[in-house]
Amino acid sequence: MGEHKPAIDTGLVKDLAAILTETDLTEIEIEQGELRIRVSREVSAPSYIQAAAPAPAAPAAPAAPQAATPQPDAPAAAPAKTGNDVPSPMVGTAYLSPAPGSDPFIKVGQTVKEGQTLLIIEAMKTMNQIPSPQSGTITEILVTDSEPVEYGQPLVVIA
Structure with a gap:
């Protein structure tokens, strides 16, 4: 019972999560004394493809498939450089x-x-x-x- 653990400030965690959302960061970590807090969110390639999927419902349907076609290739093309x-x-x-x-x-x-x-x-x-x-x-x-x-x-x- 002699060890004292610092209390987690939930307001700080919420602020860090808000910073992630506002800045489009995927991870943020801070240290205060012995307390270390890391807040992260997962961003995967399928989420970008899903975000492009509603575009065909828009009036500019012919342009959306052309834009959506290179997106799946783009992540594969970057590492192939x-x-x-x-x-x-x-x-x-x-x-x-x-x-x-x-x-x-x-x-x-x-x-x-x-x-x-x-x-x-x-x-x-x-x-x-x-x-x-x-x-x-x-x-x-x-x-x-x-x-x-x-x-x-x-x-x-x-x-």
Whole structure:
């Protein structure tokens, strides 16, 4: 009976769950002293396909099947890349320049060195520099400035 366990603040758990919903994050974890709380939600590929299923009922039915057809292929196509793509290491918002109005970190055709910053991903109010995993030439930038990105999503292609 000598061990004291901290009480779980259900309001905090609800706030964390609300943050997940508002930001489209899949997981959030905090620590306060000896208390660690992790709130996560499962997001799977079938849920995206199910979300696309009601679209054929809309008046733009011919466009919906065309959009729905590539979606099942897209998750399979991303891992099939040659390894020259730089995947997002986290969920967040991608920024192509260090500050609004300044020059971008990289441009298509630019040569980069291993470790050079390619872009920044903001996650939980923290700016995370994304370094180049290899030296090479930027052949494609797959995200736009201020675009939300998912874990594993290809960001840049380096040849």
